[in-house]
Amino acid sequence: MEADPMTANHLRTSMVTRLRDWDGGALPPSVDAAMRAVPREAFLPGTPLADAYGSSPVVTHRDDNGIATSSASAPGIVAAMLAQLDVRPGHRILEIGAGTGYNAALLAHLTGPGGQVTTVELDHGVAAEAEQALATTGYGHVTVIPGDGEYGHRPNAPYDRIIVTVGAWELPAAWADQLAPAGLLVVPFRMRGLTRSVTFEHTAGTWRSRSMHECGFMPIRGAGAVAERNIPLADTGLTIRIDDGQPADADALRRALSSGPAQSWTGIEVTVTGELDFWLAGLDGFFRLLAGNDAVQRSGIVPPAFNWGAMGLLTGDSFAYLTRRPGRPGHSELGACGYGPEREQLISTYTDRIRAFNRSQAGRLQVEVHPLTGAPLPGTLMQIDKRNSRVIVLTEGEVGREALGAMAV
Ligand SMILES: C[S@@+](CC[C@H](N)C(=O)[O-])C[C@H]1O[C@@H](n2cnc3c(N)ncnc32)[C@H](O)[C@@H]1O
Incomplete structure (x- = not known):
């Protein structure tokens, strides 16, 4: 059934109105105009309009295990990354990860008739769908290349802007080679399991960031793929997630639970944890503990600060993680909880680090x-x-x- 354009227009306007207060700042007028112009629903055939214009990503493809392999990213992060990218009319742009083609259409709108957009998509079927949606919405001049974005697309280089819409573990040489002098790269960059959309400049062989924005993206596939390791702790429902390939003994960590918890509170009360996770990720043994409510109940552990991935530290047979409890109104006090023979030492290291973070008044x-x-x-x-x-x-x-x-x- 064809989408009702009146309803779609109305929902699109509400989406942009919600985004205007994005990140506490104004949506750049060019991004605002592009998001008003491009019909997101046309890139999500079969998706209910309310979902196409909701605040969440829309998964469009999954693998045989049900893991999402392609999606239209959430409008908030699409807008944030376009603001970071700072596209000017006439720019030549490379996108890695065409997905639905929606972001490529926004890029085409931003760069205008004098510019050029090339988008590379690993999954050939997804690339064909993106090409079709771009053609039917009037953006058929976008070049869709089926292939591995690790290698960029040399024939259309150099690019004034490169935007990656999938979580990258490294910045491949091709992206540096194909970026024009003074060009910008915006990429969801994975650092010890923490992902930030980073705007990079490239000079004299080194990438340097200009801005960062918190985000989450599916990991890149193809030649640049580095899988996250998810280590389930037997029947507990708890999962240890490690990004950098450090060793972990699931049986020993499962046994650690029998020690019972050691806990320590810091007296430090916060509204948000800010960049604390980067401070913790600098320590050896950094991991994230995934502990949904069921797993917390089944394992009987002290609830972690965030059930989607509380920052933790592990040794061979012990682990510790971030906890919080209510503080003064609107605040939480930070603490650490540990299990296993080295739990006391781990929670002491952990809480020292929280205190150092708190003292540092760390800048950007x-x-x-x-x-x-x-x-x-x-x-x-x-x-x-x-x-x-x-x-x-x-x-x-x-x-x-x-x-x-x-x-x-
Ligand atoms: C979050 S989706 C991209 C969203 C997209 N920009 C949009 O507007 O709908 C990530 C996409 O990256 C693709 N991808 C993953 N690894 C890739 C690679 N190495 N090269 C190109 N595309 C890749 C996936 O197949 C998926 O379609």
Whole structure:
């Protein structure tokens, strides 16, 4: 059945009105206009209009195990990333991850008739659907390339802007090679399991961030794929999620539960945890504990601060994670809970780190991606050696760096 255009127009206007207060700032007028112009429902055939214009992502394809492999991203993050990308009329743009084609249409609207949009999609069937939707909505001039975005698309390079709409673990050489001088890359970048949409500039072989925005994306597939490891703790329903391939013994961690908990509170009350997770992710043994309500009940553990992935630390046979309890109105007090023979030491390390974060009044975080050659930089918040690059996370506050030097595990 054809969507009722009056209803779709109405829902599209409400969506943009909701987005205008995005992130506490104004939606850039060009992004506002593009999101009013492109009919999102046309890229989501068969999806109820209310879902197409809801605030959540819409999954369009799943693999045989039911894992989502393609979606239209949530309008909020689409708008946020387009604001980061800062497209000007006439820009040549490369998108990695065409998906439904919706974002490619927005890009085509932003760059206008003098520009060019190329979008690469790994799944050939998805690419064909995107091409079809773009053609029927008047954006048939977007070039859809079925293939692995790891390699970009050299024939249309150089690009003034590259936008990646799938979670990347590394920044492949092709993206640097195909970016024009003074160009920008916006990418959901995975750092020890934390994902941020980062705007990068590239100079003299190094990527440096200009802005960051919290987000979640499905991981990239193809040549650049690095799977997250999900380690279920036997029958507890608890899952340990590790991004960087560090070893973990599921049986030993399952046995750790029999020690009973050790808990410690910091007296630090917060409204949001901000960038605390980056501070914790700089410690060895960083992981995230996934513990839905069922799993908390079944395992009997002290509830973690966030059931979708509380930040934790683990050793061979023990683990600790973030907890919170109500503080003064609108605030939560932060603490740590640990299980296993080393639980006391782990919660002490953990709460020391929360205190250092609190003292640091850390400024904005910055991310740099360097070649693997060269000596590690001392005193940074986090360094991750990946397959082809060294990722460094820095704070603007020197106080934070001193505190960190003293607190490495
Ligand atoms: C979140 S969806 C993209 C949303 C899309 N931009 C839209 O507007 O609908 C991520 C897409 O990236 C694709 N993808 C995953 N790995 C890829 C790769 N290496 N190269 C190109 N596309 C990839 C997936 O097949 C999926 O369609």
